[in-house]
Amino acid sequence: MFETLIRGATIVNAEGFERRDVGITDGRIVARIAPGETASARTVVDAAGAYLLPGLVDAHAHLREPGLTHKEDFSSGTHAAALGGVTTVLDMPTDEPWTATAEQLADKMAMTDGRIHVDVGFQAVVSSDLSHVSGLLDLAPVSFELFTADVPDDFLFATLDAVAEALRAFVGSDTLIGISPGDQSILTGSTLRDRSGTIAAFQASRPPLAEANGIARALAAAASAETRIHVRQVNSELGVEAWSRLRGMADASVETTPQNLFFTAQDYETQGANLKASPPLRSPHDVDALRAALSAGLIDIIATDHAPHAPAEKAARYAAFADIPGGMPGLQTLLPTVLRLVEEGLIALPDVVRMCASNPAERFGLGRRKGRIATGHDADILILDPRQSSTIANADQVSRAGYTPFDGWTVQARLTSVLLRGREIVREGKLIGPSVGNIVTRES
Numbered sequence: 001m002f003e004t005l006i007r008g009a010t011i012v013n014a015e016g017f018e019r020r021d022v023g024i025t026d027g028r029i030v031a032r033i034a035p036g037e038t039a040s041a042r043t044v045v046d047a048a049g050a051y052l053l054p055g056l057v058d059a060h061a062h063l064r065e066p067g068l069t070h071k072e073d074f075s076s077g078t079h080a081a082a083l084g085g086v087t088t089v090l091d092m093p094t095d096e097p098w099t100a101t102a103e104q105l106a107d108k109m110a111m112t113d114g115r116i117h118v119d120v121g122f123q124a125v126v127s128s129d130l131s132h133v134s135g136l137l138d139l140a141p142v143s144f145e146l147f148t149a150d151v152p153d154d155f156l157f158a159t160l161d162a163v164a165e166a167l168r169a170f171v172g173s174d175t176l177i178g179i180s181p182g183d184q185s186i187l188t189g190s191t192l193r194d195r196s197g198t199i200a201a202f203q204a205s206r207p208p209l210a211e212a213n214g215i216a217r218a219l220a221a222a223a224s225a226e227t228r229i230h231v232r233q234v235n236s237e238l239g240v241e242a243w244s245r246l247r248g249m250a251d252a253s254v255e256t257t258p259q260n261l262f263f264t265a266q267d268y269e270t271q272g273a274n275l276k277a278s279p280p281l282r283s284p285h286d287v288d289a290l291r292a293a294l295s296a297g298l299i300d301i302i303a304t305d306h307a308p309h310a311p312a313e314k315a316a317r318y319a320a321f322a323d324i325p326g327g328m329p330g331l332q333t334l335l336p337t338v339l340r341l342v343e344e345g346l347i348a349l350p351d352v353v354r355m356c357a358s359n360p361a362e363r364f365g366l367g368r369r370k371g372r373i374a375t376g377h378d379a380d381i382l383i384l385d386p387r388q389s390s391t392i393a394n395a396d397q398v399s400r401a402g403y404t405p406f407d408g409w410t411v412q413a414r415l416t417s418v419l420l421r422g423r424e425i426v427r428e429g430k431l432i433g434p435s436v437g438n439i440v441t442r443e444s
Helices: 074-083 102-111 132-138 160-168 184-193 199-205 208-225 237-249 258-262 265-275 284-295 311-315 331-343 349-363
Strands: 002-007 010-013 016-019 021-025 028-033 041-046 051-054 056-061 086-091 119-125 143-147 176-180 228-231 251-256 381-385 414-420 423-427
Touching: 002 028, 010 349, 016 349, 051 349, 056 074, 056 331, 056 349, 074 086, 074 331, 074 414, 074 423, 086 331, 086 414, 102 119, 102 132, 143 160, 160 208, 176 208, 184 199, 184 208, 199 265, 208 228, 208 237, 208 251, 237 251, 237 284, 258 284, 258 331, 265 311, 331 349
Parallel strands: 002 041, 010 051, 056 086, 086 119, 119 143, 143 176, 176 228, 228 251
Antiparallel strands: 002 021, 010 016, 021 028, 051 381, 381 414, 414 423
């Protein structure tokens, strides 16, 4: 007898659709049963007509704890994730302090005790003191993050030599290093040329050329060091072209975000500070190129870069557009926004699972337990009803940011239930039960 049996639904994995009932015991999927086959369970869930998706894995989120909890914290951020069908959040290391040492990572892990509603994996930052790498590896973070522009000097690797040297510190570790493809020389030069503080000046400081050069440099350095990398947030035609031509050089993957697939620089006119983030939004031509790359299978992962700020911070007046705190919430809206891409015919539902569940789980060292509805995997399951519709609304957002740039968007599907390791944590858009999230670490 199973603890839970989900009957009548269609399973969606990255490979496609399959009609199977799902048996769950001790938080794991223990059986996938042919429709009509006899089975019993203490709890039977009738999901006839619905889809079962694996819980989403957001590979790029900022939960803002420690030090920045007026913007978000572990509880509020993972609450938003749960409501959005994200059952595993991979948290970035740019809090206060940045997660640069084993002690800082251990402290951050301890802060989650009893406070996270979904599972959380932590990413550590590569600092100029590479001696910290060994101690951090002992704690098995899901990845490391290496920055090439727009960060404090202690975390800046501005030259190809510096990037290659840092990557060599990871040889033999089989971990993943995320790289944001900026170019500090372009940022510095453009800022010196144009001090107007306008939106155009902000865009010019982080142009497609910087992205493309950052991608090329990251791939060349990874090939030289024989390390595994993940390229963050491509969003320009030139960046896509660089990735397309050079991606075979190294063991590498690439991500983009929903905001970069839907908004253009013209949307700054209406949403302004709420859309300010880095990289800047691009031209309609760039967005079309990015969407074509997504449809062609050139994009491995869709992540959110969930980076909320307190409403007062976004609403304040700043001398320059570049000074506005960068980032926006995204965890609660990841699923509905990618479902819009399905409605538009750009991708299919199995592509959603591939880019938002199975690929991030595999790349970030969680593939034996996350990202699939398969025997032996954690029973992180979304029940999605395509016969109902749902609407994204500012009033429903639980992030401390208090808004979403996707306010008012409607999707022809409704997330009716979210299970985390076999336990229902969300029912009809409401969080139920206590915080049962765990820390997840990289598989050895």
